[in-house]
Amino acid sequence: MKLVECPRDAMQGWTTFIPTTQKTAYLNALLRVGFDTLDFGSFVSPKAIPQLADTAEVLEGLDLSQSGTRLLAIVANLRGAETAAQHPQIRYIGFPLSVSETFQQRNTNKSIAQALDDVARMQELCARTGQEQVVYLSMGFGNPYGDAWSPAVLGEFTQKLDALGVGIVALSDTIGASTPATIAPPFRELSAAFPHIEFGAHLHTTPDTxxxxxxxxxxxxxxxxxxxxxxxxxxxxxxxxxxxxxxxERLIEYSQQAGEELPLNREALAEAEALNQQIFAAH
Incomplete structure (x- = not known):
């Protein structure tokens, strides 16, 4: 079982700017825990996500010398991918591709067809730089716009991504719409149809679900x-x-109950949790 820690997602909507030094210290603490991957920042317009305008500066302050955790950065277009590709310490370049035409336009101001063109060009870029693209199928468990959704729709998108050589696809719950009934069938069917692709789950939840x-x-x-x-x-x-x-914390709890052994440094985890509370309590 692989855990991808996503401080980028945790911070991006925070209205009060978190100082660069504080972000860097928190990310360095997370790097010591032993997560598989750290979704640490994004190379997008600072007007769109002002909280992460300092991603390049934060990256310079990260200490990867004693960490096996791999870095992932989110981008919204080819320009962002080209910026991320200039930093070889970044292993993964993540791109949100929506299965909802409405949300794709709202999120990136592009059609799905245009976004797929970007995915193809980013895949070529990654092939040149030795990095790897992670495609997030946003609205992966339904959408509020009435756009078509089903496991079959996800399969059609995955077929196109497979043809481009994308090896990691994460089904993403953009609005908290996921339920067991919409989660299980896509993973079951996609894993069987594309056994060579690594599928991930980016879920949102309430405390009781x-x-x-x-x-x-x-x-x-x-x-x-x-x-x-x-x-x-x-x-x-x-x-x-x-x-x-x-x-x-809940993913770690579940993994233990499922008999999964995660190579986590518990002392470093406790330190990261303490910093997490300091940051979000203060901002």
């Missing part, structure tokens, strides 16, 4: 999970009405 969501994905074959310490995301997990990121 996290277990059923993780269990649905895990039992359907998913072994790559995104989470964020404290369950922070666009909104913190303050009430049951909010759907923040899947709390990493």
């Amino acid at each position: 996290w277990r059923e969501k993780v269990q649905a994905a895990y039992e359907a074959g998913c072994r790559r999970f995104d989470g964020a310490l404290g369950g922070y995301g666009g909104c913190p997990m303050a009430t049951d009405a909010l759907t923040g990121n899947m709390p990493t």
Whole structure:
């Protein structure tokens, strides 16, 4: 089981700017924990995501010398990918491709067809730089716009990504719409149809539904999970009405119960949790 820690997702919607030094210290603490991957920042327009305008500066302050954790950066277009590709310490370049035409336009101001063109060009870029593209199928468990959704639709998208050589595809719950009934069938069917592709789950949850969501994905074959310490995301997990990121603490709990052995440094995890509380309590 692989854990992808996503401080980028936890911080990006925070309205008060978190100082660069504080971000860097927190990320360095997370690097010592032993996560498989750290979704640490994004190369997008600072007007769109002002909280992450300092990603390049933060990257310079990260200490990777004693960490096996791989870095992932999110981009919204080819220009962002080209910027990320200039930093060889970044292993993965992540791109959100929506299965909802409406959301693709809202999120990147492009059509799905145009976004797929970007994916193809980013894949070529990664082939040249030795990096790897991770495609997030956003609105992967349904959408509020009435756009078509089904496991078959996800299969059609995955077929196109497979033809381009994309090796990691993460089904992403953009709005907290996922339920066990919408989680299990896609993972079960996609894993069978594309056994050479690594599928991930980027789930959002309320405090009382996290277990059923993780269990649905895990039992359907998913072994790559995104989470964020404290369950922070666009909104913190303050009430049951909010759907923040899947709390990493809960993923660790589930992995232990499932008999998965994660190579985590518990002391470093405790330090990272303490910093997490300091940051989000102060901002």
